[in-house]
Amino acid sequence: xxxxxxxxxxxxxxxxxxxxxxxxxxxxxxxxxxxxxxxxxxxxxxxxxxxxxxxxxxxxxxxxxxxxxxxxxxxxxxxxxxxxxxxxxxxxxxxxxxxxxxxxxxxxxxxxxxxxxxxxxxxxxxxxxxxxxxxxxxxxxxxxxxxxxxxxxxxxxxxxxxxxxxxxxxxxxxxxxxxxxxxxxxxxxxxxxxxxxxxxxxxxxxxxxxxxxxxxxxxxxxxxxxxxxxxxxxxxxxxxxxxxxxxxxxxxxxxxxxxxxxxxxxxxxxxxxxxxxxxxxxxxxxxxxxxxxxxxxxxxxxxxxxxxxxxxxxxxxxxxxxxxxxxxxxxxxxxxxxxxxxxxxxxxxxxxxxxxxxxxxxxxxxxxxxxxxxxxxxxxxxxxxxxxxxxxxxxxxxxxxxxxxxxxxxxxxxxxxxxxxxxxxxxxxxxxxxxxxxxxxxxxxxxxxxxxxxxxxxxxxxxxxxxxxxxxxxxxxxxxxxxxxxxxxxxxxxxxxxxxxxxxxxxxxxxxxxxxxxxxxxxxxxxxxxxxx
Amino acid sequence: xxxxxxxxxxxxxxxxxxxxxxxxxxxxxxxxxxxxxxxxxxxxxxxxxxxxxxxxxxxxxxxxxxxxxxxxxxxxxxxxxxxxxxxxxxxxxxxxxxxxxxxxxxxxxxxxxxxxxxxxxxxxxxxxxxxxxxxxxxxxxxxxxxxxxxxxxxxxxxxxxxxxxxxxxxxxxxxxxxxxxxxxxxxxxxxxxxxxxxxxxxxxxxxxxxxxxxxxxxxxxxxxxxxxxxxxxxxxxxxxxxxxxxxxxxxxxxxxxxxxxxxxxxxxxxxxxxxxxxxxxxxxxxxxxxxxxxxxxxxxxxxxxxxxxxxxxxxxxxxxxxx
Numbered sequence: 001x002x003x004x005x006x007x008x009x010x011x012x013x014x015x016x017x018x019x020x021x022x023x024x025x026x027x028x029x030x031x032x033x034x035x036x037x038x039x040x041x042x043x044x045x046x047x048x049x050x051x052x053x054x055x056x057x058x059x060x061x062x063x064x065x066x067x068x069x070x071x072x073x074x075x076x077x078x079x080x081x082x083x084x085x086x087x088x089x090x091x092x093x094x095x096x097x098x099x100x101x102x103x104x105x106x107x108x109x110x111x112x113x114x115x116x117x118x119x120x121x122x123x124x125x126x127x128x129x130x131x132x133x134x135x136x137x138x139x140x141x142x143x144x145x146x147x148x149x150x151x152x153x154x155x156x157x158x159x160x161x162x163x164x165x166x167x168x169x170x171x172x173x174x175x176x177x178x179x180x181x182x183x184x185x186x187x188x189x190x191x192x193x194x195x196x197x198x199x200x201x202x203x204x205x206x207x208x209x210x211x212x213x214x215x216x217x218x219x220x221x222x223x224x225x226x227x228x229x230x231x232x233x234x235x236x237x238x239x240x241x242x243x244x245x246x247x248x249x250x251x252x253x254x255x256x257x258x259x260x261x262x263x264x265x266x267x268x269x270x271x272x273x274x275x276x277x278x279x280x281x282x283x284x285x286x287x288x289x290x291x292x293x294x295x296x297x298x299x300x301x302x303x304x305x306x307x308x309x310x311x312x313x314x315x316x317x318x319x320x321x322x323x324x325x326x327x328x329x330x331x332x333x334x335x336x337x338x339x340x341x342x343x344x345x346x347x348x349x350x351x352x353x354x355x356x357x358x359x360x361x362x363x364x365x366x367x368x369x370x371x372x373x374x375x376x377x378x379x380x381x382x383x384x385x386x387x388x389x390x391x392x393x394x395x396x397x398x399x400x401x402x403x404x405x406x407x408x409x410x411x412x413x414x415x416x417x418x419x420x421x422x423x424x425x426x427x428x429x430x431x432x433x434x435x436x437x438x439x440x441x442x443x444x445x446x447x448x449x450x451x452x453x454x455x456x457x458x459x460x461x462x463x464x465x466x467x468x469x470x471x472x473x474x475x476x477x478x479x480x481x482x483x484x485x486x487x488x489x490x491x492x493x494x495x496x497x498x499x500x501x502x503x504x505x506x507x508x509x510x511x512x513x514x515x516x517x518x519x520x521x522x523x524x525x526x527x528x529x530x531x532x533x
Numbered sequence: 534x535x536x537x538x539x540x541x542x543x544x545x546x547x548x549x550x551x552x553x554x555x556x557x558x559x560x561x562x563x564x565x566x567x568x569x570x571x572x573x574x575x576x577x578x579x580x581x582x583x584x585x586x587x588x589x590x591x592x593x594x595x596x597x598x599x600x601x602x603x604x605x606x607x608x609x610x611x612x613x614x615x616x617x618x619x620x621x622x623x624x625x626x627x628x629x630x631x632x633x634x635x636x637x638x639x640x641x642x643x644x645x646x647x648x649x650x651x652x653x654x655x656x657x658x659x660x661x662x663x664x665x666x667x668x669x670x671x672x673x674x675x676x677x678x679x680x681x682x683x684x685x686x687x688x689x690x691x692x693x694x695x696x697x698x699x700x701x702x703x704x705x706x707x708x709x710x711x712x713x714x715x716x717x718x719x720x721x722x723x724x725x726x727x728x729x730x731x732x733x734x735x736x737x738x739x740x741x742x743x744x745x746x747x748x749x750x751x752x753x754x755x756x757x758x759x760x761x762x763x764x765x766x767x768x769x770x771x772x773x774x775x776x777x778x779x780x781x782x783x784x785x786x787x788x789x790x791x792x793x794x795x796x797x798x799x800x801x802x803x804x805x806x807x808x809x810x811x812x813x814x815x816x817x818x819x820x821x822x823x824x825x826x827x828x829x830x831x832x833x834x835x836x837x838x839x840x841x842x843x844x845x846x847x848x849x850x851x852x853x854x855x856x
Contacts, residue, residue: 102746113728
């Protein structure tokens with residue numbers, strides 16, 4: 001497939017300040033390319049070049065194989081641009097701004113002598129704004145009087161009035177509230193499914209991870225790295241963005257951070273202290289330098305050990321699951337079948353002529369014991385490896401498990417599953433199943449609850465929120481996760497480890513009305529939506 | 534005195550419309566001159582005044598479009614002279630009259646296009662560009678004729694400026710009919726079409742147009758070209774009326790034309806103005822000129838009065854923006 005847009009060695013210098021240096025990129029139809037970088041990394045300047053508004057100092061831009069003469073009118077080529085801050089015509093109203101440059105009217109032949117058809121434009125504008133879930137009191141209101149968010153939404157609506165080949169989006173989320181940010185993300189996915197290419201920059205790494213196919217990292221105007229989103233780790237991207245090459249050094253910190261913003265802040269601080277340290281070092285005597293070097297080596301060794309430990313634990317869990325699967329199969333296919341065949345032979349004996357009534361009663365008793373044994377073994381198998389998870393998926397496995405659990409414990413369970421859950425990778429499905437299993441086991445042992453609510457919902461297309469809420473006694477005062485293992489309680493600890501290994505976030509809190517709420521947010525790679533769920 | 538609320542609203546809306554202010558001014562000046570002189574309120578005088586401001590008004594339609602996009606065209610006076618001269622020279626060389634008129638108008642269009650391209654594409658300041666083309670155009674007019682006027686223009690051509698159309702008891706000069714026709718067309722262009730909307734938007738939101746994919750350079754070039762075409766039309770009508778094409782014709786008319794636009798409510802900051810306002814502005818200006826003559830003032834005072842009027846209306850515009 002030929003690239004839709006190709007930029008070759010693109011550079012832009014303002015005076016002596018290089019804003020973009022030798023950036024080359026290709027975007028294919030139906031592909032979403034993310035652009036990550038700290039502020040001042042040259043993202044916006046690159047966007048202005050790709051939008052045809054800046055003339056590059058060096059390099060070329062090709063669109064559909066044709067070399068473009070800069071500056072160019074992007075919209076005439078089928079390129080729509082959504083800027084960080086919207087450029088609107090202040091004296092015009094909402095509708096006129098949405099249709100600016102694309103007015104509907106008569107005669108059709110002349111673009112400039114056209115008399116705009118206000119009614120049709122208003123109708124069309126209302127339709128597009130409804131798609132964005134935004135409402136204006138009047139479409140005839142001048143945009144000067146509107147809020148920044150409303151103005152940004154008008155700029156987004158402008159990009160939607162006709163099908164585009166490429167949509168360039170320069171982090172408009174700064175001006176948007178959470179719900180509209182999510183709306184924009186789902187719009188990007190809709191555009192992608194229609195075959196439109198999208199270049200999307202955002203300061204929020206979660207947004208990039210949620211919708212892009214590839215992520216290009218810029219730093220100080222240079223193209224530092226490129227990742228396939230499904231294979232990229234958050235820490236890798238952040239490391240590229242902030243310029244720390246030593247991944248081992250960054251990993252444990254990133255692990256602890258629950259958002260990109262904090263990661264960036266911390267990394268900046270680290271870099272600054274590193275700089276200060278280096279400056280200090282230059283003026284220090286050799287002995288001190290040696291000491292610090294040794295300290296740094298030890299820290300590095302510790303970091304490696306830490307990373308190795310995490311790897312080992314991940315492997316251990318996988319092997320444990322494999323082992324459980326194997327064991328469950330052994331018991332099911334071998335032991336249970338053998339027991340059933342013994343039962344059958346006993347039944348034959350029981351109906352035989354040589355059996356006395358006393359022996360018959362004894363045999364019936366033995367057969368009853370075997371049945372109970374088989375039931376118990378089946379239950380153990382189910383715990384070792386949920387039987388439905390491989391064939392019918394997580395949703396069915398959870399339904400079956402919670403139903404059995406409720407019958408067994410007498411605690412009522414409500415299960416709220418996302419309609420678009422689909423099939424996730426095996427490891428993730430199993431982990432989620434285990435998290436719910438551990439959570440329920442925790443409820444049974446400690447909570448003294450009468451009802452449990454389990455929820456499994458997508459908070460973004462690639463983020464899943466697992467919540468387990470009970471109406472029991474909640475966490476005791478002064479609860480500390482790290483002291484649990486000393487007391488031999490591994491339930492909540494197991495959940496927290498599983499969530500950490502999946503790169504997710506865990507929140508434990510007492511609810512206002514009593515009871516514990518466990519929330520785990522887990523990212524998962526893009527998966528095909530199966531029709532059956 | 535307190536008026537009821539709806540009346541106050543109508544009053545405020547009327548005061549808010551610049552055209553109403555200028556129209557009132559036209560009425561006041563007419564009333565004053567009718568009372569002070571016997572000759573002002575005669576049909577022939579009114580017909581002469583309207584004929585005399587018709588070419589200024591036609592050029593001012595173009596000038597106001599240029600000012601609305603945030604520019605200025607100082608070459609209008611020289612373009613009027615050159616356009617008339619080119620038409621006259623064509624006639625002298627035996628060209629048929631329609632062709633000669635078209636040649637004159639195209640000359641104006643060409644100068645306008647050069648202005649527009651320099652301002653739009655090369656991004657030079659319009660003041661400097663049009664000051665340059667003013668000089669060049671006037672220089673060509675002198676160069677072509679060696680400084681001498683072209684006389685003996687054919688009757689058919691002169692009729693364009695001198696013929697009066699009789700409608701009932703009134704006789705309407707042909708240039709006035711052209712002016713009204715062009716006012717209608719440019720008014721339609723500015724108020725109804727997409728181009729008109731872009732022209733009003735350009736001064737304040739050029740970047741918004743740019744990112745919306747509107748070819749701003751082309752609009753600028755087109756507006757200056759239209760200004761050139763309209764100004765040249767005025768120039769040809771003026772030459773037809775005078776019956777002689779002099780390279781010195783329309784000297785200093787740029788001031789009159791800009792004054793007509795500004796008095797008519799065209800804001801020098803761009804983005805505001807109307808063709809009806811410009812028409813009334815041109816009328817006010819010509820009435821002032823004629824009035825001063827009728828009242829017995831020396832012609833030298835006319836320029837000073839005109840300058841004062843321009844300043845007064847710029848001040849008015851400034852205060853209105855501040856409030």
